[in-house]
Amino acid sequence: MSFRNKLIEHTRRDLRRLEDKTRRPATWVGMLFYGGTLGLLFVVPIVAGAYLGRWLDTLAAGYSVRWTVSLIVLGIVLGAYNVFRFLQEKS
Structure with a gap:
């Protein structure tokens, strides 16, 4: 078997694996990680x-919570943006 035939056979095998993976539903472990x-x-x-x-x-x-509250709100906005970008990238 030549190198070219081996390469073609391995590529076909990999394509079959990818097609099988897209047809199968997500596992609970995958959903947990996601x-x-x-x-x-x-x-x-x-x-x-x-x-x-x-x-x-x-x-x-003195007593101040100005920075704490401001940076928590900024963290909420940044976290929502991170999730939005991640979901946008995955779809």
Whole structure:
């Protein structure tokens, strides 16, 4: 069997595998990972904003939550944008 015939046979096998994979429904493990990814994309910017905001508020004189609230809101917006882009890329 020549190199060209082997290459063609391997390519056909890979195409059959891809077609079979697209026909099968998603498994619960795959859906769990997908949901976990979406959750992390949304939650990580919020938590990072909260920690950074709290640290910045401790540097200011007196009691203030201005940075904390502002960066949490920014984290929500950024997390929603991350999820939107991820879903847009996957479809």
